[in-house]
Amino acid sequence: MNPEALNLLELKDVTKSYGSAKAVDACSLSFRAGEVHALLGANGAGKSTLVRMVAGLTAMSKGAMAFCGEDYAPTGKRDAEAVGIEIVQQELNLIPTLSVAENLFLADLPATAGVIRRGVLRQRARAALDRVGRSGISPEAEVDTLGVGQQQMVEIAAALNRKCRLLILDEPTAALSSAESETLFDRLRGLRSDGVGIIYISHRLDEVAMLADSISVLRDGCCVGTFAAADCSTDRMIELMSGQAVHRHAEHASFVDQRSEVLRVEGLTGGLVKDVSFQLHRGEKLGIAGLVGSGRSELLRLVFGADVATAGGVCLGEGDALQCFRHPSEAVAAGIAMVTENRKENGLLLPASVQTNTTLVSMWQRFASFGMVRSQAEADAARSQCDALNVRCETLQQRIATLSGGNQQKIVLAKWLVHDADIFLLDEPTRGIDVAARQRIYQLVDALAADGKSIVMVSSDLDELLDVCDRIAVMSNGRLVETFKRESWSYEGIMQAAFSGYRRGRAG
Amino acid sequence: MTRRQVMKLGWDYGVLLLVLAGMVAVFSFRSENFFQQSTFVSIANQIPDLTFIAVGMTLVLLVGGIDLSVGSVLALSSAVLGTLMVDHEWSLWSAIPLCLLAGVICGLFNGVVSIGLRIPSFIVTLGMLEMARGATKVVTDSQTRYIGSAVEAIGEPIPVLLLSPAFLFSLVVVGLGQFLLTRTVFGRYCIAIGTNEEAVRMSGIRTEPYSIAVFAISGLMCGFAGLSQASRLSSADPNAAIGIELSAIAACVIGGTSLMGGRANVVSTFIGVLIIAVLQTGLAQLGVSDANKQIITGAVIVVAVLLDACRGRLGSNRV
Numbered sequence: 084m085n086p087e088a089l090n091l092l093e094l095k096d097v098t099k100s101y102g103s104a105k106a107v108d109a110c111s112l113s114f115r116a117g118e119v120h121a122l123l124g125a126n127g128a129g130k131s132t133l134v135r136m137v138a139g140l141t142a143m144s145k146g147a148m149a150f151c152g153e154d155y156a157p158t159g160k161r162d163a164e165a166v167g168i169e170i171v172q173q174e175l176n177l178i179p180t181l182s183v184a185e186n187l188f189l190a191d192l193p194a195t196a197g198v199i200r201r202g203v204l205r206q207r208a209r210a211a212l213d214r215v216g217r218s219g220i221s222p223e224a225e226v227d228t229l230g231v232g233q234q235q236m237v238e239i240a241a242a243l244n245r246k247c248r249l250l251i252l253d254e255p256t257a258a259l260s261s262a263e264s265e266t267l268f269d270r271l272r273g274l275r276s277d278g279v280g281i282i283y284i285s286h287r288l289d290e291v292a293m294l295a296d297s298i299s300v301l302r303d304g305c306c307v308g309t310f311a312a313a314d315c316s317t318d319r320m321i322e323l324m325s326g327q328a329v330h331r332h333a334e335h336a337s338f339v340d341q342r343s344e345v346l347r348v349e350g351l352t353g354g355l356v357k358d359v360s361f362q363l364h365r366g367e368k369l370g371i372a373g374l375v376g377s378g379r380s381e382l383l384r385l386v387f388g389a390d391v392a393t394a395g396g397v398c399l400g401e402g403d404a405l406q407c408f409r410h411p412s413e414a415v416a417a418g419i420a421m422v423t424e425n426r427k428e429n430g431l432l433l434p435a436s437v438q439t440n441t442t443l444v445s446m447w448q449r450f451a452s453f454g455m456v457r458s459q460a461e462a463d464a465a466r467s468q469c470d471a472l473n474v475r476c477e478t479l480q481q482r483i484a485t486l487s488g489g490n491q492q493k494i495v496l497a498k499w500l501v502h503d504a505d506i507f508l509l510d511e512p513t514r515g516i517d518v519a520a521r522q523r524i525y526q527l528v529d530a531l532a533a534d535g536k537s538i539v540m541v542s543s544d545l546d547e548l549l550d551v552c553d554r555i556a557v558m559s560n561g562r563l564v565e566t567f568k569r570e571s572w573s574y575e576g577i578m579q580a581a582f583s584g585y586r587r588g589r590a591g
Numbered sequence: 592m593t594r595r596q597v598m599k600l601g602w603d604y605g606v607l608l609l610v611l612a613g614m615v616a617v618f619s620f621r622s623e624n625f626f627q628q629s630t631f632v633s634i635a636n637q638i639p640d641l642t643f644i645a646v647g648m649t650l651v652l653l654v655g656g657i658d659l660s661v662g663s664v665l666a667l668s669s670a671v672l673g674t675l676m677v678d679h680e681w682s683l684w685s686a687i688p689l690c691l692l693a694g695v696i697c698g699l700f701n702g703v704v705s706i707g708l709r710i711p712s713f714i715v716t717l718g719m720l721e722m723a724r725g726a727t728k729v730v731t732d733s734q735t736r737y738i739g740s741a742v743e744a745i746g747e748p749i750p751v752l753l754l755s756p757a758f759l760f761s762l763v764v765v766g767l768g769q770f771l772l773t774r775t776v777f778g779r780y781c782i783a784i785g786t787n788e789e790a791v792r793m794s795g796i797r798t799e800p801y802s803i804a805v806f807a808i809s810g811l812m813c814g815f816a817g818l819s820q821a822s823r824l825s826s827a828d829p830n831a832a833i834g835i836e837l838s839a840i841a842a843c844v845i846g847g848t849s850l851m852g853g854r855a856n857v858v859s860t861f862i863g864v865l866i867i868a869v870l871q872t873g874l875a876q877l878g879v880s881d882a883n884k885q886i887i888t889g890a891v892i893v894v895a896v897l898l899d900a901c902r903g904r905l906g907s908n909r910v
């Protein structure tokens with residue numbers, strides 16, 4: 084038999100660029116019918132972007148795809164569904180106030196003259212749920228009342244219900260219990276023997292080893308290669324994802340004062356985060372690495388009081404009692420600053436001016452007399468911050484929404500510099516900004532450390548942490564699993580630690 | 592003033608002032624009696640109630656809330672004033688503080704319940720609309736209190752100047768409101784809260800005190816409006832000011848206030864009040880029936896908002 088005939092989907096030099104950055108760089112891959120094909124890679128390696136292009140959710144910049152030997156260039160999700168490509172993403176796309184049955188058939192509700200035929204709908208939903216082995220879910224239940232795992236199964240049932248030849252699953256088991264995962268795997272094996280192709284993305288390498296027939300590894304948007312799963316141990320997978328240490332690290336300056344501890348976190352627990360403890364010293368730059376969803380941002384939010392911890396707490400300075408901030412204002416009063424992960428969502432007032440955003444935190448402390456705004460002092464402070472950080476803006480009254488991402492991020496930092504904090508929590512401080520702005524932010528972090536400030540920096544870009552930080556703590560599955568010192572760290576060691584919480588036996 | 596500042600003023604208020612001038616012009620041509628001093632004096636002396644309420648409403652809308660209870664709270668404040676002065680023979684000056692206090696207490700209740708307990712202010716103030724109206728009827732025994740000349744001085748035109756103290760004071764309140772909004776830290780944080788409350792919280796600022804204070808201010812404004820209305824009518828009417836919340840919201844919206852919060856201007860709101868008042872008076876002078884008056888008023892509100900939306904779309908291209 085001609086093996087070519089079995090190729091379900093063929094990617095040729097598929098590229099996705101955002102400006103000058105390439106999220107996916109000339110990937111050529113083929114996916115076969117009747118096989119589970121795992122895509123592996125570190126954060127930002129381009130896995131999700133790649134499958135989103137296949138599913139028609141993101142447009143290709145360059146390259147070509149062929150589905151069943153015919154040219155395939157989807158312009159939307161509909162094009163993908165028309166040929167039988169279905170995707171189940173990490174984020175759920177269900178409408179919480181509608182029933183399971185209504186969600187399953189939202190695009191195609193059985194109706195007579197606009198009135199829903201409830202009996203037919205229920206029957207079809209029942210059948211669709213049985214197909215994924217979830218007879219436990221009632222078709223009438225409102226989606227809101229289901230657990231996340233059950234909701235995930237509803238999504239999968241919806242995808243399988245349509246005529247499906249290639250099924251893409253992006254982290255399907257992140258929210259599932261192990262019993263639920265087992266049911267899903269059984270179902271996937273069934274689909275495989277029916278000749279459906281499956282693309283499977285997961286952090287859980289043991290699952291991949293158990294389920295996948297072949298494995299493709301992505302690194303920095305490039306395809307490292309495709310391997311038979313049987314030849315690939317989980318350690319080998321991590322090795323492939325990490326690659327050779329080709330990255331040349333910038334010159335590193337350390338300003339740590341080991342004798343003076345400025346922050347001690349003890350047993351901090353809440354939401355995703357389980358029992359995290361670490362210390363931070365004066366002048367130290369502590370990196371927090373981990374996979375997306377491992378609880379890094381949540382940890383910072385707990386320290387900052389943006390979410391309230393259910394156990395444990397923080398301790399500022401030696402001899403202080405353990406405390407737990409219940410509101411960010413308490414953390415700010417204690418000298419902590421936080422740059423949030425998403426500057427547009429909760430870091431900036433987008434319709435407001437550069438000046439207003441810069442001075443927001445410290446209006447009462449620095450820019451008020453008898454409750455009135457001292458606009459001159461405000462303008463002076465904003466002007467000097469903009470000059471110091473090379474913020475490119477026409478006037479200080481310019482709306483911040485009109486600035487580039489890098490300049491916006493500088494203002495987010497500036498508002499805390501104006502306030503003068505001692506501890507800076509930076510969550511993805513360089514996400515989505517250009518190289519020059521990135522360099523400026525690294526310089527700033529160093530300048531802060533030299534000035535005796537302490538920094539905790541979360542980043543999905545491990546190279547960045549290796550460049551900047553004195554120590555790197557690794558989160559995995561909600562726990563802080565290991566802390567590496569500069570002398571003893573390696574890219575691969577950190578990756579091993581980042582995956583460790585998702586391995587069987589050690590998972591929480 | 593620099594050229595830039597003049598242009599900004601023209602941009603901010605130009606459209607509204609044009610609408611106002613256009614309406615005055617139309618009424619002046621259609622009705623012989625309109626373009627007269629007496630017309631404008633009578634408009635000026637009628638609008639303080641709505642002006643006070645609309646200033647409070649502007650601040651509430653700014654922080655992303657709404658206050659539907661203003662009409663009832665106005666009635667309650669004026670009922671407190673009337674009952675104290677008529678039944679208990681208090682002097683005007685000793686009754687005024689309690690009249691204002693009644694408004695502030697209602698406003699504080701709205702603020703504490705909606706902000707503190709995180710219940711939408713639409714619902715809390717809808718409840719207050721009923722409660723305060725009921726309380727008004729309890730206080731007055733559902734009878735209008737005729738206060739008489741003791742209270743009239745506030746609403747009567749001052750000789751020569753022809754304007755009433757209530758109107759002059761409402762101008763002062765508009766000025767203070769605009770000052771609060773644009774020049775104080777309080778105003779700055781209110782704008783910030785209306786724009787993105789989570790971003791303000793993540794900047795380490797407690798937002799609740801500001802939002803609650805805004806509702807209290809709205810209550811205080813109801814107190815002033817109650818006083819001004821009692822003086823104009825020489826009495827406290829338990830059925831006063833029903834539906835004034837809608838006129839106040841209309842004035843705010845005509846003035847470009849965003850119902851989503853974060854954007855408001857007290858002076859623009861005041862021009863909105865003037866537009867509504869001129870329209871009402873002009874249509875009445877032309878002898879337009881009540882039914883047609885309602886249709887035209889509604890249409891003007893929609894057109895004003897449309898014009899503002901066009902201005903906003905143009906403005907978004909400006910730096």
